[in-house]
Amino acid sequence: MTNEKHIASVFDRDLEAIQALIMKMGGLVEANITSAAQALEERDVELAAKVRASDKAIDALEEQINEEAARVIALRSPAAGDLRTVLTVMKIAGNLERCGDYAKNLAKRTGVLADMQPITGAGASIRRMAREVEEMLKLALDAYIQRDAELAEQVRQRDLDVDQMYNALFREFLTYMMEDPRNISACMHLHFIAKNIERMGDHATSIAEQVIYLVTGEMPEESRPKGDLTSHTDMDMESF
Amino acid sequence: MSDQSASNGRISHGSLMVADPRTKKRNAAEARFRAYGIVAISIGVLFLAALAFSILRSGLPAFTQYVAKLEVTLSQEDYDAAESKMLKTAAYTDIFIENFSNALDERGVDVAYDSDAIERILGKVGGDIRGHYREHPDDIGRPVTFQLQTSSRVEGYFKGRVDRESLVDSRFLVKTDLDIVDALTDADILTGRFNWAFIKGTDAGVDNPGGAGIGAAAVGSLFMMLVVLLLSLPIGVAASIYLEEFAPQNKFTDIVEVNISNLAAVPSIVFGILGLSVFIQFMHLPQSAPLVGGLVLTLMTLPTIIISTRASLKAVPPSIRDAALGIGASKMQSVFHHVLPLAMPGILTGTIIGLAQALGESAPLLLIGMVGFVAREFPDGVVSGFLDPNSAMPAQIYTWAARADAGFYEKAWGGIIVLLAFLLTMNIIAIILRRRFERRW
Amino acid sequence: MNDMRIVKRDVDMNDIKISAKGVQVYYGDTHAIKDVNVEIKDKTVTAFIGPSGCGKSTFLRCLNRMNDTIDICRVEGSIQIEGEDIYDKRVDPVQLRAKVGMVFQKPNPFPKSIYDNVAYGPRIHGLARTKADLDEIVEKSLRRGAIWNEVKDRLHAPGTGLSGGQQQRLCIARAVATEPEVLLMDEPCSALDPIATAQVEELIDELRENFSVVIVTHSMQQAARVSQKTAFFHLGNLVEYGETGQIFTNPQDPRTESYITGRIG
Numbered sequence: 024m025t026n027e028k029h030i031a032s033v034f035d036r037d038l039e040a041i042q043a044l045i046m047k048m049g050g051l052v053e054a055n056i057t058s059a060a061q062a063l064e065e066r067d068v069e070l071a072a073k074v075r076a077s078d079k080a081i082d083a084l085e086e087q088i089n090e091e092a093a094r095v096i097a098l099r100s101p102a103a104g105d106l107r108t109v110l111t112v113m114k115i116a117g118n119l120e121r122c123g124d125y126a127k128n129l130a131k132r133t134g135v136l137a138d139m140q141p142i143t144g145a146g147a148s149i150r151r152m153a154r155e156v157e158e159m160l161k162l163a164l165d166a167y168i169q170r171d172a173e174l175a176e177q178v179r180q181r182d183l184d185v186d187q188m189y190n191a192l193f194r195e196f197l198t199y200m201m202e203d204p205r206n207i208s209a210c211m212h213l214h215f216i217a218k219n220i221e222r223m224g225d226h227a228t229s230i231a232e233q234v235i236y237l238v239t240g241e242m243p244e245e246s247r248p249k250g251d252l253t254s255h256t257d258m259d260m261e262s263f
Numbered sequence: 264m265s266d267q268s269a270s271n272g273r274i275s276h277g278s279l280m281v282a283d284p285r286t287k288k289r290n291a292a293e294a295r296f297r298a299y300g301i302v303a304i305s306i307g308v309l310f311l312a313a314l315a316f317s318i319l320r321s322g323l324p325a326f327t328q329y330v331a332k333l334e335v336t337l338s339q340e341d342y343d344a345a346e347s348k349m350l351k352t353a354a355y356t357d358i359f360i361e362n363f364s365n366a367l368d369e370r371g372v373d374v375a376y377d378s379d380a381i382e383r384i385l386g387k388v389g390g391d392i393r394g395h396y397r398e399h400p401d402d403i404g405r406p407v408t409f410q411l412q413t414s415s416r417v418e419g420y421f422k423g424r425v426d427r428e429s430l431v432d433s434r435f436l437v438k439t440d441l442d443i444v445d446a447l448t449d450a451d452i453l454t455g456r457f458n459w460a461f462i463k464g465t466d467a468g469v470d471n472p473g474g475a476g477i478g479a480a481a482v483g484s485l486f487m488m489l490v491v492l493l494l495s496l497p498i499g500v501a502a503s504i505y506l507e508e509f510a511p512q513n514k515f516t517d518i519v520e521v522n523i524s525n526l527a528a529v530p531s532i533v534f535g536i537l538g539l540s541v542f543i544q545f546m547h548l549p550q551s552a553p554l555v556g557g558l559v560l561t562l563m564t565l566p567t568i569i570i571s572t573r574a575s576l577k578a579v580p581p582s583i584r585d586a587a588l589g590i591g592a593s594k595m596q597s598v599f600h601h602v603l604p605l606a607m608p609g610i611l612t613g614t615i616i617g618l619a620q621a622l623g624e625s626a627p628l629l630l631i632g633m634v635g636f637v638a639r640e641f642p643d644g645v646v647s648g649f650l651d652p653n654s655a656m657p658a659q660i661y662t663w664a665a666r667a668d669a670g671f672y673e674k675a676w677g678g679i680i681v682l683l684a685f686l687l688t689m690n691i692i693a694i695i696l697r698r699r700f701e702r703r704w
Numbered sequence: 705m706n707d708m709r710i711v712k713r714d715v716d717m718n719d720i721k722i723s724a725k726g727v728q729v730y731y732g733d734t735h736a737i738k739d740v741n742v743e744i745k746d747k748t749v750t751a752f753i754g755p756s757g758c759g760k761s762t763f764l765r766c767l768n769r770m771n772d773t774i775d776i777c778r779v780e781g782s783i784q785i786e787g788e789d790i791y792d793k794r795v796d797p798v799q800l801r802a803k804v805g806m807v808f809q810k811p812n813p814f815p816k817s818i819y820d821n822v823a824y825g826p827r828i829h830g831l832a833r834t835k836a837d838l839d840e841i842v843e844k845s846l847r848r849g850a851i852w853n854e855v856k857d858r859l860h861a862p863g864t865g866l867s868g869g870q871q872q873r874l875c876i877a878r879a880v881a882t883e884p885e886v887l888l889m890d891e892p893c894s895a896l897d898p899i900a901t902a903q904v905e906e907l908i909d910e911l912r913e914n915f916s917v918v919i920v921t922h923s924m925q926q927a928a929r930v931s932q933k934t935a936f937f938h939l940g941n942l943v944e945y946g947e948t949g950q951i952f953t954n955p956q957d958p959r960t961e962s963y964i965t966g967r968i969g
């Protein structure tokens with residue numbers, strides 16, 4: 024990547040404008056994740072409603088980014104680094120939009136959970152996990168802005184932590200549900216929330232991978248440490 | 264971006280319906296320039312018209328000749344009698360006068376004359392008549408219509424150069440002769456006719472402007488032009504192609520180029536003296552021969568042809584050469600198949616300009632002896648056309664213009680008309696050829 | 705993943721047609737081409753891109769010795785076509801140019817008929833013994849030039865009367881009529897409108913079946929569209945040479961990146 028200006032300064036302005044939109048979108052998504060987790064822990068239905076409302080803005084931003092990217096491709100025929108910039112912008116916007124959707128889903132379930140018996144400690148664990156994911160997202164976007172492949176690689180590695188947190192929560196909820204069948208409904212919701220946050224972590228990882236592609240021109244190999252073992256976990260009663 | 268700066272930086276334009284002062288000035292300047300152009304062209308056309316008018320006015324009379332028509336029947340006895348006399352031409356003169364007075368009587372013309380007056384008006388008629396019968400003995404006993412040329416002064420009288428006042432103290436024509444001429448004209452014995460002799464004839468002595476013709480000199484010019492064309496076109500084109508397409512760019516070719524340009528500016532008389540020393544004194548080629556004249560004029564024409572040929576070769580777009588080379592044509596194939604045909608119209612134009620220059624050149628010819636009075640007879644054939652002494656039209660014209668008799672002055676003008684006609688013919692042929700070569704696509 | 709690619713990218717399996725090693729070109733005192741090494745594949749379109757004056761046209765003209773016509777031009781190094789050094793003393797450039805045809809920037813048909821334009825090469829190289837042979841060659845070449853259908857009814861009309869795009873395709877037909885093995889194209893579309901350009905580009909892609917095509921172009925998009933291999937020249941150096949897709953998405957050299965993203969002229 025070069026830091027020189029384009030001969031056509033409009034091109035520079037277009038690219039900067041798109042990336043500014045991505046940062047704005049990223050900021051909104053991060054804030055929504057934080058707020059949703061907070062609303063969940065504090066059973067704050069109003070805050071949850073706010074999160075749900077602001078997802079509309081995120082969706083609108085994604086649409087705008089896609090449109091702008093299409094315009095740049097059509098009008099400027101970007102190549103090499105510019106082409107990768109535009110391509111990653113579109114993918115990152117998609118990832119962020121999915122993250123926004125998960126945050127919105129979290130907020131929705133918060134409304135349902137507020138009427139149920141609280142599960143001790145679950146809210147705090149989920150909030151910790153959400154904070155971790157939000158941190159990853161923030162770092163991934165920083166890496167994007169700074170075109171920093173190393174930082175992106177660190178973000179990619181951090182997904183392992185999120186996966187392990189999710190594994191722990193999965194087992195925790197399993198225990199709660201086995202202890203008391205009345206917890207099942209709440210635990211199911213909480214499990215979906217945890218799963219969604221884990222998915223957000225995957226999207227953050229995907230953004231980091233896009234950054235690596237943007238900088239190096241090549242997608243990283245599939246050698247990322249995987250920590251999500253739940254697909255292999257069964258209800259092994261003997262283990263309890 | 265900011266509207267303020269945009270409106271501040273802008274010059275306000277007035278209404279388009281009103282021309283601003285600068286526009287008016289520009290338009291006026293353009294109108295003036297066009298006017299200059301028209302004036303310049305008008306002056307050019309005016310000069311051309313004046314030139315054409317004066318040439319035609321002074322030269323056209325040269326194409327008219329005044330003759331006395333008389334039918335004579337000479338019997339064998341009269342012929343024998345005349346041939347047996349001591350003064351044979353005088354006898355023929357008497358025979359002529361006898362027939363002449365018969366003719367006058369027939370037409371009822373009453374005018375006093377004697378044999379001297381007849382000789383003053385018609386020259387030595389006896390000699391002419393005798394010459395005719397000696398050449399054509401078959402005509403003896405048959406009626407023959409003689410057309411006897413009037414003397415230079417009588418022609419001058421017809422053409423307005425001579426009148427009764429100017430004939431005081433003249434031995435060659437006296438006032439009373441003009442009365443005879445008038446009477447003969449009235450009797451239709453003296454008439455004007457087209458002067459074929461001028462076009463077909465050869466130069467005549469200084470005392471006989473009426474008998475002088477430009478034909479021999481025109482033939483000389485023709486042979487000379489053949490030499491120039493046959494030598495300068497191939498040599499010039501070959502030299503140009505080599506210099507333009509093949510020669511490496513170095514000091515030597517630079518010098519050659521500069522010298523060719525310089526040669527084009529060398530005065531023609533220099534080529535004349537060169538021809539005299541090299542072709543005649545050193546190489547011992549025949550003096551006054553059209554071959555030598557042609558060689559000299561070739562030297563003079565070559566630079567013109569080379570310069571114009573190179574210019575037209577240069578004008579052929581290089582893409583054509585590239586195209587030919589790109590499909591594997593050799594250098595020579597690309598030049599001869601593509602470049603040369605495209606340059607041909609330009610080459611022909613240059614050649615014609617060169618030939619026209621050569622055709623009008625007289626100074627170098629005078630130096631190698633192709634002066635006008637040499638053209639006393641036509642060549643016998645092609646070889647003699649090149650090698651026998653002859654003159655060329657400009658030299659002939661120059662010679663006539665230098666002679667004392669006013670009749671020659673008129674011939675000089677007539678010669679110029681013939682020269683111009685010759686040139687025009689050449690140019691038309693060139694234009695037709697160029698059309699052939701020019702591919703209009 | 706590589707075996708799932710939609711477009712076949714088997715270019716690298718083709719034989720090497722032209723191999724240039726350590727090529728240096730001087731125009732008088734100017735060092736126009738600096739130590740260029742490149743291997744051009746058979747049955748492949750290779751594009752040379754780069755800013756004006758970078759030497760791409762100069763290098764192209766070295767490949768069929770068109771630079772010989774310029775007195776002050778000097779070429780060093782070795783350029784081999786199928787193992788034969790074309791700058792060897794024994795090589796006649798005229799013979800070479802029959803093997804390595806060339807199409808130029810400006811359509812330059814001869815001011816002759818369409819038929820004669822195409823027939824000229826075969827005639828001077830003696831490729832046709834009879835009139836029927838020649839007719840056949842002309843038709844085949846015009847078909848290869850993708851212009852047969854447009855001109856078959858007016859073969860004896862002047863070639864210069866065609867439109868720009870048709871003229872350029874005629875020039876391509878003329879170039880392929882001598883059955884060259886390599887076809888060099890020096891900005892063949894720079895004087896054409898987009899439709900004519902597209903037709904010529906389609907033609908170039910078809911020509912790849914039989915020829916090794918080397919094309920110099922100012923339009924990076926054109927290089928991207930028609931070529932399988934791209935070489936980027938800058939200031940007389942061959943900066944980068946590689947698969948076209950790779951050059952346009954992920955160039956290795958920052959100068960290439962700058963050039964194709966429109967950062968240096």
